[in-house]
Amino acid sequence: MPSYTFDLNGKPVTVEAPADMPLLWVLRDLLHVTGPKYGCGVGVCRACTSHLDGAEIQPCVVPVADCADRKVTTIEGLADGDTLHPVQQAWLDQDVAQCGFCQPGQIMAAAALLRQTSEPTDADIDRIENVCRCGTYCRIREAIKQAAAQTSAQTAAQTEG
């Protein structure tokens, strides 16, 4: 069986897995990293959303072979130790979650969006396809705006400093 090494949440990991094994099952079943959730297996519901080299991916449709020697970040690796990522902090402040199952994916999608667009418009936020069956969308929108405001305030402070 081929073996793949990649960076997972800041630490190198090596797994033996078939080349076509989706990253989602490598994470969940081989590495017991269960933050990314299965919700459809076809890249549609996006409950598994994570980052590959900082960009959004759906690990249920990304084969592990594509991740070799790259950086994989899951919800478990988003915070800086005990310091939450601004998106997580905004999620907490807005009390976004209900059942919580889709929220790791929602947060990773929002973090990827903010990396691309520091001040997302409503239209930008509308393009997020992640399904939330509890219907937390209005709080997600507020949380993204809060995180964007905090991030730009931090950036401004850093620039001045």
Add this chain to the structure above:
Amino acid sequence: MERQWSRRRFMVYSLAATTLTVAAPIGCDSSTAEGAERADASARPGVLVTGDDEEMLVLEVTAANRVVVRLPRAEVGQGVTTAVAMMIAEELDARLADVDIPLSDARTRGNQFTGGSNSVGSLYGPARALAATARAKLVTAASRRWGLPARALWTKDTMVIAPDGRTATFGSLTEAAARITRPAVPTTPKPAARHKVIGKPTTRIDARDIITGKAQYAGDLNVAGAKPTVVARPPTIGGKIRAVDDRAARAMPGVRAVVRVAGGVAVVADTFHHAFKAKDALRITWAPGPLAALSDTAVRSRLRAAVPPLGAAPSGSTQVTGEFEFAFIGHSPMEVLTTVADVRADRAELWFSSQGPMFARDDIAAAVGLPASKVKVHVTRGGGSFGRRLNHDFALEAALVSKAARMPVKLMWSRSDDLRHGRMRPATHHRIRVSHKNGQVVAFTHALASANEGAVRDGARAQGGVTSALTRAGRGPSAGPVPSDSGLYNFGRLSGNWGSVELAAIPLGAWRSVDSGTTRTAEEIMVDETARSLGKDPVAFRRTTLRSKAVRAVLDKAASAGSWGRTMPAGHGQGIAVHEEYGSCVACLIEIDATDPKNPRVTRAVLAADVGIAVNPRGLEAQLMGATIDGISTVLQAGLHIDRGAIRESSFADFHYARQRHAPLRFEAHIMPSKGEPGGAGELGVPAAAGAVANAYARATGTKPRRFPLNF
């Protein structure tokens, strides 16, 4: 003799233990009366009793200063654990962060049923009584330790505090408090006016676990040896296996077992990747299910034909009539149905989210041939439910697979399994006639027909059904009154009737707000059309015809906060609807942009709700928000088609449940101040939101919405 027992009085027991442990029977419907009788007969305040905690709510203060209450309810996102933690923290004067609310395993007795939006209402009395008693004992223990009068002490932040500044954590007092039989301070809960936690918008107690990925659902558990398992299911509903060639699948790497079950062929493997691949390698010949000849058109015409006649209208009256159709819709919680099952020869242990784990345990025990006492069911956090986890068909299947494969399994339904094999809200057809005379409604008649599981496959409810009679005592799909008969409006003579179409093997289930999701939605549309027929404004018409002051108040609140009647651009519209149920009421005002009627966008939602005391207004707002999204989805775009006995949709790519781009850009929920006992709130918003979306669409487009979802 008349029993002098009220919902407000709760006997609290002290259980013999080395740490302070108190218990109260859970007051709810029939089980309240039962608990009451026992309490009246056998217990005096302060009497130590042992055992029998199975049917009670039990509070323990641990030496490590944690307050633990095992909750006999499901947590599926509705926030009940947070609400109960708040009740406990309030009466104990504990820090919310020091309160743990784990979910109870399936019990042997008592009320462990989550449904009908009754959790907060049924727990509000006992939870506060428990905590108030525990607090009194802790204070008494501290007073003895310090030699100070108990009345001089106070409690705060999970501590007892003396006037001289000395403090003792509850944990340090728990052993001594366990021996207190006669507390020296009152054990009665605080009056609402002194509430500091209850009524304060509070973030979920598990929010941090959720946003850091630590929250665990059944599929995330690492139960030793439990192997990933998936099931190959028939293309049609209720299809049967004719022949299986599993040689290729069995020969694949990582495959542990292939077993036949009622629903299909299960593959047990080392990872879900291996399980899915081997499932695809199975060669199965299927016999078509019992509905193989049936498609939507036929279902719809059979439903229409099954609607009972409306009877004669009052003479001399003018009729406003409407017929409404609702498609099947799946529950489709984000967490697909998942069970960890470890069934051995002499015992079984299972982990899954369940709204009725006692029924589940009994059915599983019967199915695997074990006494119920040998089956342990752990209730896990659920990733959504919307009624789906009232049924435990998926857990029963996992138990049978584990037994046949002779190993623990982690059985997960795929999303396509979930959509294609149920369960669903029944499709319905409604015929409503409103009769008016001299500007007054004199009669209101609502007859409907609903799809029905009929003679269900394989030993019927053994598939894990909980009848709707259980979720809605006294109301069900039988001939008889419909919900409108509770009489929201002064509409003269109310009548209704219920027909049904039996569709063998169709997997149905109670869906958030159950019958009201369709019946009350249709009725709110008819209220608008009646107002129009009488030349009245929909809000003004409701104001003059609503029976209840509370409903009028929420209507007024939503109308004023949402600027009812403001000028809207062409293609835009406002809509309003109300609903009253579960001891609560709500009004919803919707603004819609239907410039493109095929792609409408709800731009704004304003809700006002009166649920009695709102334990957690932040959680209540979340429930109203979710219900609004349900209203948007079911009315505008989400449903399931049946094509020749099979569900057409297979993922969120074709099951068009709302996404961010369909959610209102502006959302507000106004919570009415109230001193009343908490009513239900989890399902409350659905009919009002759905009705308001339909009414807004009607006004924006100048059409009469009749068939839902509108864009299907």
